[in-house]
Amino acid sequence: MPGIVEYLILSAVLFALGLVGFLSRRNLIVMFLSTEVMFQGVVISAVAFAKFHRQMDGQAMGLFLLVIAAAEAGLALGMVVMLYKRRGTLDVDVWSSMRG
Amino acid sequence: MTPTTGHLLYLVFALGGVGVYLLLPKGRGSQVRAGAVLGGLALAALISVLATRIVVTNSTTAFFYVFSTIAMLGAVRVITHTKPVYSALYFVLVVISVAALLVLMQAEFLAIALIMVYAGAIMVTYLFVIMLAQQDTAPVCDRRSHEPFLAVLAGFVLMAAVAGRCGDLTTASGDTIAQASPTKATLVANVPESSDVGNTTAIGRAVMTRYIVAFEIAGVLLLVSMVGAIALAKKKLPTETVEEERTPIGQIGREVPPY
Amino acid sequence: MIEFLTSQFGVSAQFVVSVVLALVVIGAMQGGVAYCIYFERKISAWIQDRYGPNRVGPLGLLQPVADGVKFFFKEDVVPRHVDKVLFILAPGMIMFVSLIGFAAIPWGGQLQLGEKLVNIQVANPDIGLLYILGVASMGVYGVVIGGWASNSKYPFFGAIRATAQMISYEIPMGLCILVVVLTMGTLRLEDITQLQTGYWLGFIPQWNMFLHPLAFLILFICVLAEANRAPFDLSEAEQELVGGFHTEYSALKFGMFFLAEYGHMITSSALITVLFLGGWHLPWFSWTQPEATQWYAVVAKMGVISAKIVVFLFLMMWIRWTLPRFRFDQLMRLAWQRLIPVTLALFVLTVGLLYFGLHRSPVWALSGNAVIVVVMLVSAGTVGKEVTGRQPNLPRIQESPGAAALAGV
Numbered sequence: 001m002p003g004i005v006e007y008l009i010l011s012a013v014l015f016a017l018g019l020v021g022f023l024s025r026r027n028l029i030v031m032f033l034s035t036e037v038m039f040q041g042v043v044i045s046a047v048a049f050a051k052f053h054r055q056m057d058g059q060a061m062g063l064f065l066l067v068i069a070a071a072e073a074g075l076a077l078g079m080v081v082m083l084y085k086r087r088g089t090l091d092v093d094v095w096s097s098m099r100g
Numbered sequence: 101m102t103p104t105t106g107h108l109l110y111l112v113f114a115l116g117g118v119g120v121y122l123l124l125p126k127g128r129g130s131q132v133r134a135g136a137v138l139g140g141l142a143l144a145a146l147i148s149v150l151a152t153r154i155v156v157t158n159s160t161t162a163f164f165y166v167f168s169t170i171a172m173l174g175a176v177r178v179i180t181h182t183k184p185v186y187s188a189l190y191f192v193l194v195v196i197s198v199a200a201l202l203v204l205m206q207a208e209f210l211a212i213a214l215i216m217v218y219a220g221a222i223m224v225t226y227l228f229v230i231m232l233a234q235q236d237t238a239p240v241c242d243r244r245s246h247e248p249f250l251a252v253l254a255g256f257v258l259m260a261a262v263a264g265r266c267g268d269l270t271t272a273s274g275d276t277i278a279q280a281s282p283t284k285a286t287l288v289a290n291v292p293e294s295s296d297v298g299n300t301t302a303i304g305r306a307v308m309t310r311y312i313v314a315f316e317i318a319g320v321l322l323l324v325s326m327v328g329a330i331a332l333a334k335k336k337l338p339t340e341t342v343e344e345e346r347t348p349i350g351q352i353g354r355e356v357p358p359y
Numbered sequence: 360m361i362e363f364l365t366s367q368f369g370v371s372a373q374f375v376v377s378v379v380l381a382l383v384v385i386g387a388m389q390g391g392v393a394y395c396i397y398f399e400r401k402i403s404a405w406i407q408d409r410y411g412p413n414r415v416g417p418l419g420l421l422q423p424v425a426d427g428v429k430f431f432f433k434e435d436v437v438p439r440h441v442d443k444v445l446f447i448l449a450p451g452m453i454m455f456v457s458l459i460g461f462a463a464i465p466w467g468g469q470l471q472l473g474e475k476l477v478n479i480q481v482a483n484p485d486i487g488l489l490y491i492l493g494v495a496s497m498g499v500y501g502v503v504i505g506g507w508a509s510n511s512k513y514p515f516f517g518a519i520r521a522t523a524q525m526i527s528y529e530i531p532m533g534l535c536i537l538v539v540v541l542t543m544g545t546l547r548l549e550d551i552t553q554l555q556t557g558y559w560l561g562f563i564p565q566w567n568m569f570l571h572p573l574a575f576l577i578l579f580i581c582v583l584a585e586a587n588r589a590p591f592d593l594s595e596a597e598q599e600l601v602g603g604f605h606t607e608y609s610a611l612k613f614g615m616f617f618l619a620e621y622g623h624m625i626t627s628s629a630l631i632t633v634l635f636l637g638g639w640h641l642p643w644f645s646w647t648q649p650e651a652t653q654w655y656a657v658v659a660k661m662g663v664i665s666a667k668i669v670v671f672l673f674l675m676m677w678i679r680w681t682l683p684r685f686r687f688d689q690l691m692r693l694a695w696q697r698l699i700p701v702t703l704a705l706f707v708l709t710v711g712l713l714y715f716g717l718h719r720s721p722v723w724a725l726s727g728n729a730v731i732v733v734v735m736l737v738s739a740g741t742v743g744k745e746v747t748g749r750q751p752n753l754p755r756i757q758e759s760p761g762a763a764a765l766a767g768v
Contacts, residue, residue, distance in 0.1 A: 002164040006150055007205070009109070009263040010168045013146075014175050014194075016259030017120070021179025023251035024124055026244065029184050029230055033191050036218070037175050040198045043214065051205040056306035059299075060314075062202075062210045063307060066217050067318040071325035073222040077229050078332035084233045090184075185445070185507065192500070212489040220496025221526065227503055228522050231515070298485040300546060 007048035014041030116142030117256035123180040124248040171197040393423035395621040430614035445508035450615035453501025457622030463487035465549040467660040471652040499525040506604035517603030521594035527694040532581035534702035535574040552638035564642040568635040582627040589679035628671035
């Protein structure tokens with residue numbers, strides 16, 4: 001049976017892959033997708049803790065993570081649509097002119 | 101110093117990091133093929149490192165290997181694919197395999213909620229936006245990435261730090277944490293096994309009693325983000341429109357001779 | 360047979376029954392879908408006073424076979440401009456999704472095998488209802504990907520329309536289903552069926568249809584929209600979009616889109632049947648009560664649930680060949696301005712009844728439904744704006760002298 005360690009390794013891998021994507025990709029939508037991959041990693045670890053500590057807290061946290069993800073996706077996509085309307089591209093570098 | 105699982109994992113992650121670095125879109129001269137080979141090697145190595153710890157004896161373990169492999173492959177493709185539509189679809193694959201892993205951990209409710217919320221709602225909306233914002237040729241922002249080396253370094257150092265330490269934990273298999281740590285014994289005694297009440301009932305009890313405040317706040321958060329999203333995306337209708345001279349609808353075409 | 364398998368391979372009787380049932384249901388489903396197309400054509404012919412297919416076999420009954428052979432042997436065109444991988448993936452995806460929803464439907468109560476009771480259901484998970492909802496929500500991918508991968512404008516419009524429509528109608532659908540879940544207090548479809556087997560006043564079956572008729576009606580409307588059936592078939596409106604999302608498809612791939620639509624209809628009908636019509640329960644007959652667990656009772660129950668599904672299928676086809684199609688803004692307004700407020704009111708009503716412990720009382724539930732209907736009608740009658748959907752900044756239509764003259768003549 002896979003133990004908690006295996007699930008934690010998997011969740012760390014997913015989280016770090018999402019981080020790599022968020023840091024390196026330039027397309028706004030792919031960046032948000034990468035954050036969603038990070039969320040998946042966190043959900044796995046929360047539920048793994050819930051299972052191996054035999055309590056429901058981790059699963060409740062997973063539910064709240066879903067709520068956060070839904071709220072974030074709604075807002076983020078609203079902003080992406082707005083930004084796309086302004087500049088006609090999804091490239092984040094277009095928005096770097098505020099850099100000091 | 102004898103090599104432990106953690107040390108092996110560091111090697112595996114270094115290999116995987118190189119693979120992902122090569123796979124990231126870098127315009128001309130991407131070595132995608134080499135990256136795919138290295139990444140595949142790293143994945144196989146990771147699986148075999150895990151396989152030294154847990155041997156496939158029952159279907160749960162087999163499913164764990166299958167779905168975790170799919171999840172990791174999918175995640176790599178999400179961050180490396182040059183077409184956003186494919187990234188989104190690979191992410192759906194990640195969500196489905198993560199849901200399967202949750203089912204393996206007896207979290208059926210959360211698994212199906214994950215599928216409904218992510219695959220059913222969020223990703224469809226993402227696809228919608230990607231389609232609306234698509235351009236004919238792949239834009240430069242999809243073909244080149246920012247500082248891929250530094251990003252991979254940061255990400256994989258984090259991965260190695262967390263997962264490598266996890267790999268060295270002594271509580272290797274099964275639900276031994278509860279037994280290994282005496283402070284947890286009370287928790288184990290208090291919480292019934294999830295088999296006597298269904299998972300849905302159990303999570304409902306947890307959310308409705310212990311986390312009721314958090315639950316309410318989550319509801320408010322959703323409401324606020326809904327209002328925010330509507331306010332953001334609301335198209336500003338032009339307040340004054342120039343009234344064009346239009347032919348009254350009943351007369352369109354009436355000026356043509358035969359009529 | 361089952362004793363042999365359980366003793367030799369150590370599998371449980373439930374496992375054997377599940378596997379057999381899965382195979383049988385998928386097989387029956389393929390045949391059923393093919394004959395759905397036949398009946399669709401026959402019914403449309405009756406409604407339009409024609410004969411319909413009557414050349415292949417007696418009464419044209421072999422027409423589905425001929426159609427299948429035709430789908431197989433037609434040239435399978437993959438246009439050059441498409442995104443090949445997704446183009447090929449899409450029909451498989453939509454077909455897969457429309458097939459796996461069946462796993463949680465309770466087909467025939469329980470069967471006595473030796474000392475054990477076995478569910479005539481592929482799986483009876485704790486979350487059966489949510490499983491079906493989750494699978495249904497994946498159904499949009501086939502349409503969206505098919506439309507996008509075709510890389511031409513009409514399929515793309517079809518895909519965009521389908522996405523907006525399915526997301527919109529999932530909300531009232533989910534709320535209607537929540538009304539049932541709150542009333543029944545379980546997500547297991549077998550339990551939901553069994554809870555509906557009693558009687559009120561000794562003769563009215565306790566089906567949810569009599570408890571929440573409004574939710575039943577709205578769920579049926581939403582199911583039509585989710586299955587892309589007329590009058591909600593905006594994403595494949597042939598007068599506007601050629602063929603909608605499957606314009607570029609041909610041969611077997613087109614056939615799969617076609618079959619998936621009917622598969623979706625059958626699954627949704629089965630879901631409505633279980634939620635609101637008592638599933639396999641037929642009142643006053645001892646064979647279709649939950650206590651009857653003999654093999655002939657199981658067969659009778661399967662017949663009952665199939666008959667109920669067929670009634671819904673007929674209703675859907677009847678509607679398709681009778682009602683004209685909505686315009687897209689009307690479709691959206693129906694969902695967001697009418698159905699969602701009404702279902703939210705229903706939801707609040709159910710929560711209130713649950714708080715007072717009256718959720719199974721037909722008098723209270725029905726009077727609550729009646730109040731909602733009255734408020735709905737009054738608000739639609741008084742507040743109602745023009746339903747034509749003309750944009751407000753367009754000039755008013757003037758009575759043209761030419762038309763007046765024509766009318767005068």
